[in-house]
Amino acid sequence: MCMQLMVAATLILLCTKPMDAIVFGPVPWLVTVPSIAIIGREITMSAVREWAASQNGKLSKAVAVNSLGKWKTATQMIALTILLASRDSSFERLLPSGIGLLYVSAGLSIWSLVVYMRQIMRVLLKK
Structure with a gap:
């Protein structure tokens, strides 16, 4: 949980001062868009994991x-x-390269969220 807070704080701070991308020039949303995806996924997964822990062992395994x-x-x-x-x-x-990796990370964030949600749905539908 502490690491997610540090990541969210870093992303928010990076969004406060738009970067001048060498290729694109000043683009204020360049870091903001993937940051929203990453922070949104972290909040969602934290809530889902907390909820799964209160339900049963099968759900906890689905969000491991x-x-x-x-x-x-x-x-x-x-x-x-x-x-940074x-x-x-x-x-x-x-x-x-940093911005490119941030977009890759945002893509992986969304993909992993979809994977976790599918696993949860499989467990819930088996009941």
Whole structure:
């Protein structure tokens, strides 16, 4: 939970000062769009995991951490590191790769949310 709060805080702080993408110029929504997807997924999964823990063991297994979530976290951490480093002018050429990885991470976030929701539906429909 602590890591999700740090990620959300970092994303929000990155959104407060729009980045000047070398290729695109100033684009205020460039980081905001994937940030909304990532933070929304984290809030949803935290609530679903809390709810699943109060129900039964089968639901808890349906929302257990999987390898897709680990890939999401890895790309997210690398993207955030690059984006934070690119605030320094000597590393600003890394900005496109950081933004690209952030979008990959957002895609993995949505994909993993869909996977978790399908697993939950399978368990609930078997009742």
